[in-house]
Amino acid sequence: MLRREFYQRPTVEVAHDLLGKLLVRRHRDGMVGVRLVEVEAYLGPADPACHTYRGRRTRRVATMWGEAGHAYVYLIYGVHHCLNLVTVGGGAGEAVLVRGAAVVHGRDLVRRRRGPRVAERALTDGPGKLGQALAISLADDGLDVCDRGSGLWLADDGVRIRPRARQCGPRVGVESAGAAASWPLRFLAAGEPG
DNA sequence: TCTAGGATCGGCT
DNA sequence: GCCGATCCTAGAT
Secondary structure, X not given: OOOHHHHOOOHHHHHHHHOOOEEXXXXXXXXXXXXXXXXXXXXXXXXXXXXXXXXXXXXXXXXXXXXXXXXXXXXXXXXXXXEEEEEXXXXXXXXXXXXXXEEEEOHHHHHHHHOOOOOHHHOOXXXXXXXXXXXXXXXXXXXXXXXXXXXXXXXXXXOOXXXXXXXXXXXXXXXXXXXXXXXXXXXXXXXXXX
């Protein structure tokens, strides 16, 4: 399991290092493991695309201002749950959004949650889809991912992303964030199998 | 209170 | 590739 020190680093470093890591979810109906292939960094009060931009402190973003190594979950478009991992800590207000992954364990359970007709590649290739595949809800906001007892944690199983497969570029869906929309804070592992 | 808009998805053309 | 669903959140009033 990744320790809290892993998350207590600059957000861009954490985002980069999260690629290829295993995200494990133990829920009442079973266990699911996915390999992270796409993440985005959100850099706190100075980042117009970030929920803590300009020091915004509301109930929703309270978790982002807390300790590193916790899950920040929010509802988007009133429909989908997005999973973030709080980084840095000490009130930095920064986090990494988990956008895409490949199912490694618990494929049957994921399919049950996502529906029988969903294409294989579409099981977990977006933040909302991943949330559904892992049965993430607002009740999971604030979970400590450095505590196996939370049922949500990350692990390094030794799989490495080839340097040439690593890509970075502008974040998705943040056109309204001005110049920050073009910051290369999206990291992905191209063509990496689960 | 009211209103605008959103870190998306899936169905349809 | 386009477009509507859907409802919560944040900021304004």
